[in-house]
Every structure is written in structure tokens, then in C-alpha cells.
Amino acid sequence: GDSVTQMEGPVTLSEEAFLTINCTYTATGYPSLFWYVQYPGEGLQLLLKATKADDKGSNKGFEATYRKETTSFHLEKGSVQVSDSAVYFCALSRMVYGQNFVFGPGTRLSVLP
Amino acid sequence: DAEITQSPRHKITETGRQVTLACHQTWNHNNMFWYRQDLGHGLRLIHYSYGVQDTNKGEVSDGYSVSRSNTEDLPLTLESAASSQTSVYFCASSEGASGNIGELFFGEGSRLTVL
Numbered sequence: 001g002d003s004v005t006q007m008e009g010p011v012t013l014s015e016e017a018f019l020t021i022n023c024t025y026t027a028t029g030y031p032s033l034f035w036y037v038q039y040p041g042e043g044l045q046l047l048l049k050a051t052k053a054d055d056k057g058s059n060k061g062f063e064a065t066y067r068k069e070t071t072s073f074h075l076e077k078g079s080v081q082v083s084d085s086a087v088y089f090c091a092l093s094r095m096v097y098g099q100n101f102v103f104g105p106g107t108r109l110s111v112l113p
Numbered sequence: 114d115a116e117i118t119q120s121p122r123h124k125i126t127e128t129g130r131q132v133t134l135a136c137h138q139t140w141n142h143n144n145m146f147w148y149r150q151d152l153g154h155g156l157r158l159i160h161y162s163y164g165v166q167d168t169n170k171g172e173v174s175d176g177y178s179v180s181r182s183n184t185e186d187l188p189l190t191l192e193s194a195a196s197s198q199t200s201v202y203f204c205a206s207s208e209g210a211s212g213n214i215g216e217l218f219f220g221e222g223s224r225l226t227v228l
Contacts, residue, residue, distance in 0.1 A: 043203055044219045105155040
């Protein structure tokens with residue numbers, strides 16, 4: 001079945017450091033890929049998405065590129081802020097009736113001032 | 114603004130009691146989902162619905178039930194609460210018709226403790 005693997009962390013960085021959170025997936029067909037973010041005490045919210053190979057999703061300084069050849073969707077940000085401290089979830093969906101979202105385990109990021 | 118709300122946000126109950134967690138969305142989305150979030154397990158799907166009168170089991174459905182009598186609501190019932198059901202529960206919805214499941218929108222979560 002479909003699956004998502006991501007580094008579980010926790011990841012601790014200093015403010016203004018470069019961030020990479022790796023995500024790889026296994027799925028048949030051509031899934032859409034997502035990154036969701038969960039701030040403390042809140043629900044998940046969509047950070048960015050990509051619906052086809054070579055698409056780049058971007059939002060709030062975060063970027064991820066859909067790489068079909070390596071089945072990856074790594075999340076990057078050039079300069080993290082304390083306010084980016086959260087749990088980040090990689091997910092896929094084949095956007096087909098009966099096929100629901102598959103989430104990775106989440107990666108906790110802590111950014112220190 | 115359209116939104117998805119869960120209640121209660123926090124609940125403590127005793128083993129064996131029946132508990133119902135409410136989920137209400139105002140987007141008029143067809144699809145609604147219940148997840149539980151536990152350390153070491155990430156998000157796991159409990160039940161889901163693709164429309165009124167439609168309900169389906171997810172990967173961890175034992176001990177839970179849902180009903181969908183209208184578009185806006187998908188209450189989650191724990192028939193006889195167990196300590197293993199202590200968790201944070203998230204409701205989500207997505208638009209999508211004709212078999213397509215769109216982006217998920219999540220509620221803020223309900224923290225349930227079973228003593």
C-alpha cells in the first residue's frame with residue numbers, strides 16, 4: 001500500500017539556519033503531495049502542495065519539489081525563525097474516491113533564538 | 114469565514130462510559146474524516162464519510178462509530194471508552210465530488226483522557 005517516510009526528529013536549529021526535512025513516498029500512480037504544519041495546541045494546516053512531477057510548492061518561505069524519479073518531496077527553508085517551531089507532516093493523496101490521505105509520522109522542529 | 118469546529122476541546126471520562134465528540138463544518142464539504150494522533154503513530158484514520166448517510170471504517174475503527182445525517186456534522190462516538198482511547202482526536206473535511214478528494218482542512222482537536 002501507499003506509504004510516506006520522513007525523518008522523525010526532533011530537529012533543533014538556531015534562528016536563520018537552513019532547514020531540510022526529508023520525505024519519500026511509495027505509491028502507485030501519480031499522487032498529489034502535501035506538507036502540513038501543526039503549531040502547538042492547534043490542528044494541522046496546509047503549508048504547501050504539488051500535484052504533478054517537477055511541480056514546486058511554496059509558501060511562507062518554505063519550498064518543496066515533487067521529484068518522481070526519486071519519489072521525494074523534501075521540505076526546505078533558507079532561514080528559519082523561532083515562529084517556525086512546529087511539527088511538520090508530509091502526506092500524499094491519490095485524489096481518488098476511496099483512497100484517503102496517507103501521512104508520515106511528523107517531524108518536530110524547534111528553532112532556538 | 115467558513116470553518117470546522119470540534120467540541121469539547123478537552124474531556125476526561127471513565128472507562129466504560131460512552132463519549133461523543135462533535136465535529137461541525139460550515140464549508141458544505143462532502144467529505145469528512147476522524148483521525149487520532151498519538152506519539153509514535155502520527156495520524157491514524159478512524160472513520161470517514163463521503164456524503165450524507167455514507168460512513169466507512171478507517172485503519173483503527175474498533176470501538177468507534179460515526180453517523181452522517183447531514184452535510185455539516187460527523188459526530189464520533191466511543192461506545193465504551195477504554196484507556197487505550199486516550200488520545201487527541203482531529204476532525205477534517207475536504208470538498209470533492211465525482212470521486213475526487215481535495216485538500217484536507219482540520220479542526221483544532223479534542224483531547225480525550227480515559228481514566
